Structures are given as C-alpha cells and as structure tokens.
Amino acid sequence: MLRLLAVQGTWNYERMLGVGMGYAAEPLLDDLKAVDPVRHGEAVARSVEFFNCNPYLAGLALGATARAEYEAVPGPQIVRLRTALCSPLGAMGDELFWAGLVPALIGAALIGVVLGAGWWAIVGFLVVYNGVRLWTSYWSLRLGLQSGMKVGAAIGSSWLPQAIERVGPAAAFAIGAAIPLVADWYLRPFGWSAGLGAAGVAMAGIALTRWFAPFLSTVRFAVAAMIFLLILRRVGV
Amino acid sequence: MNELTPGVIIPLLLWGTLVGLDLVSVPQAMISRPLVAGTVAGWLIGDVHAGLRIGVVFELFALDVLPVGAVRYPDYGPATVAAVVVGAGFPWQLGMGLSIALGLVLALLGGWTLQLVRRSNARAIQRRAAALAAGESRAIRRLQYGGLLRDAGRGLLLTLLGVVFALAIREHVHLDEQTHLALTLVAVGSALAAAANGAFRSSGRSARFKWLAAGAGAGVLLAVLT
16 A cells, blocks of 8 residues: 555656556565466556556555456456546546645645644644545555456445535635635734735736636746836836 | 754755655655645744745645646745745745745746656656566566656755755845835735635535635634634
C-alpha cells in the first residue's frame, strides 16, 4: 500500500499514472513469477501501460487487475477493465477529494485560524485529511483485490457514491463561511475605505476572470494589478 | 525572527523540496497546501505569524485550482516558502504585498517546471519502452526513482531561486509605506477573488450553491459577532 502513495511519481502526458501503477503492482504480482514466469512478464508489461484516475482510488484498479492476473483472465480483458475504470475512478475520486474533502477541510482550517486556533487548525486538517486518505487507499486496494473483475459492481454498492453526495455540500458551506471570515480578518485593521478598495479589487478580479477576460487567471490578474499599482505609485498618481 | 543564516536557509530549502514533492509525486499528504507550507516556513524562520498570514492568502489563491486530470496549475508550495522569507520580521500589513507578488510569480514558474518534469518523465519512458514492454521490473523501479528525483530537484531549485530573490528583495527593494499597504490590499482582494471564483465554479447552479450561500451568510454573521 505504501507504493500507492507514490503512484504519481512518474506522471507524464503519455502514460499518465501508468509507470506508477506498475511500480505499485510489482510486489502484488511477485508470487506470479514462481507460478507462471511468462504470465508474470506479461502482467508487469500490462501494469505500466496508460492509466489515469484519481490517485487515492487507484488501489481499486490495482487490486482488481492484480487479482485478474492471478485468475488467469485473458490479457485483453484485463486491459479493457483498466481502461473502463479510468473515467469513473477519476470522476469519483476528484469529486470526493478535490471538490469535496479538501475544500471542506481547508475551509474548516481557515475558519479555525481566523478564530484563533492557530497551529491546532493546521494539525487538525493534516490529521483528518491523511486519516481519511490512508484509510481510503487501504480500503480501495482491499476491495479491488477481493472483487477482481467484478470491481465495478463492488464500487457501486460501496459507501463511495453516498459519500460523494454528502461531502459536496459540506465543502460549499465551509468555503462559503471561510471567505467572509478571512476577508474580515485581513481587512478590519485597515478600516472601511481600504476595505472597500480591496473589495473593489476582488469584484474586478471576479468579473474579469469569469466573464470579460477568461484567459486571465486570478494569479495573472493579481500580478498585473500589482504591476499596475507599482507603475501608478512610481509616476506619482 | 531568526537571522537568515545557513542554519535557517538550509532547513527552508529542505522544506521547500518536500513541499514541492508533495504536490504531485509523493506522498500528497497536503503539506504542499500553502496554509501548511507557509506556517511551517514561518516557524523555521522564527515568525509563525507572518507564515500564517502569508499562507492563508496563498491558500485562497489555491482554492481556485482543481487539480484534475492533466490540468496545468501553479505550484504554490515552494512559492509560499520563499514568500515567507520576504515577509518575515515585518508587520504583516507592510510585508505581505511584496511577498505575495514574489510568490505568485514563483507559483507560475513552478507550474511551468511541472510541465518540464512531466515531459522529461515521458522522454525517460520512451528510452526504456522496450524494457517496459518486456515486463522488466528493474526498468520500472529506475523510472519511478528517476521521476521522484527529478521532482525533488525541481522543488529544491524552485525554493533556492525563490529564497535568493527573497533575500535580494529584502536587501534592495525599498518602497514607501503607502505603496506597501496598497500592495497588501491588492493581494488580499485578488486572493478573495480567486477563492470566490473557485467556490462559484465548484458549486455551479446546483443545490451546492445554496450551501455556499448559507455558508457565506453564517460567515458574515460570525464576522460581525466576533
């Protein structure tokens, strides 16, 4: 399971997670070497082919394909399983972690920091996040190994779809609460006029990057605004 | 704040390397989140408060990033570490603007270096394509360790470059107080725009938007009451 933590170690645009998956599969396929060395070589070669999904759910595909190799499922069928798992595992994992758990916990940590929890908010974020993440990796690998080619049905009847539905609203609420609190935390010492100025910058940033100049990311907007400000101050405006 | 001696700079470089590795390669434990990276960098420099304040601003920017699929995004980790070097030891209202400016440029540069590492990984894989097709485990291990090493080098170089620029800014860039304050306000305003953008994009027009609005209402209420 530890190797799953580095599944994106060789991330690239051609095979994406492929080589990382092969690295993680190595110890799982080891026993096959003694039983059927030819099959082992083929299995290792298959394990490094193109693969992409959310890294935290990669264990499902890894476990399922490893079991299929031991059950001597025909190679093309294993390749099809890997390909079929890419999109659902990517979508579910991204929804659960990147659009759900991470913003929910970051929002809670930001609220904690603003309310004076300091280090505790950050430690709490790291402990909860890594606890969930490590458990999910362990669970996904175990479920994949248990279900093999039937992994799709096993995912459908697991806790995953329900958790995705619940974590989204929690993330939205936490971020929604964090933004005004953080704004107040920074802008209150400056007073009303400066606060209105910063709010104006924020509005301009949202309007430009969302509607009028979508090619301008918020980072580029910020850099451009700072350069513009420095030029104005330099010429004495 | 501690003096910026090698005894402080070297741990900062190590921290920046770890943070750079954490973003994509290993272990994705979220130490690369600016909130964590900045606070620890502040602790290493002896100004946790500056690290926290700078980390929160970059965290707002990072909320606009959804790292799905092969999307390209800025690398805020090493950038936050370098930004804390600029802002540490000053009142946050004065030190934050310039530090955020440097950090944002470094974050964009960091995003570009990620592409270089990915292309370099692809070239290494192409060179060992025959060994991979033959199912050679040794080739897989070499590629994996090579990829990790490249990303660690990327994090180290990015942090080193950031720290060098940060020290140069501390030494040579002198702005008047009004400009410092205005830069800080622009940085905070832009960061709030980024966080709001990310929140709007994630919630769309679905039921999630109602939760976002409810959260915002609760946040405003709490801000008024505290």
